[in-house]
Amino acid sequence: MQVFIIIILIAGAFIVQAGLGFLQIQHFSKAYAELRRIGKVAIGKKPGRIRAGTIVMFAVTDSGRILKAKKLQGVTVMAQVKDLNGFENKNLKTLTEKDFAHCNTLLKLAILDAIQNYQTIMSGGEIPEKNSLFKNIMLKAERVTSAKK
Template sequence: MQIILIIILIFGAFLVQAGLGFLQMKHFSKAYTELRRIGKVAIGKRPGKVRAGTIVMFAISNSGKILKAKKMQGVTVMAQVKDLDGFEGKHIQSLNDNDMKHCNKLLKLAILDAVHNYKTIMSGGEIPEKNSLFKSIMLQAERVTLTKK
């Protein structure tokens, strides 16, 4: 009887997690759409393993001037998109440490990723997709089996 209760609790926690994740993605999509109506959007991220994950979005004019900035930072699915002040009117390619002095380390790294992504796309390049944890494990296992042959 206790095992059934544990399974029900685990399943219930999974459903709550999935529901909150869905709401978070809906909120993120709404913020992205808002920025997309203003101009091009540069997105930078710094995924969190143990620490808080961070995503920044910049609405950018055709000349590269930042029109509006938003961030989402947190450890749980309760993190919400918020305005990121202090970047409006600045050129994305010329952001420096002085512009980011009010930002924490993870936020700075996400901003630098957004700048890198913007420069890559504007120069005609592509941003390579990063492997998920599962895919990385599978690739590692494949390498091990190939070296044994």
């Protein structure tokens, strides 16, 4: 009977997390749509497995001038999209370390990723898809099994 209760609690926690994750995605999509209405959007991310994950979005003009910036940073699905101040009217292509000195390390890495993604897309390139943790494990398993043959 105790095992049954534990299984129900785990399933309930999973459902609550899925629901909160869905709400977070809805909130992110709304913020993205808001930025998309005013310009192109450059997105940078620094996923966190144990530490806080970070996503930044910059609404930019065709020349790269930042119109508005937002960030999503946190460890849980309770993290909210917030305005990222201090970047308006700066050019995304010419941001320097001094421009984001007030940001934490994960935020800096996400901003650098946004800059790199913007430059890649504007030069006609494609952003390569990064493998997930699960995909990396599967690739390693394939290498191990193929090496044994």
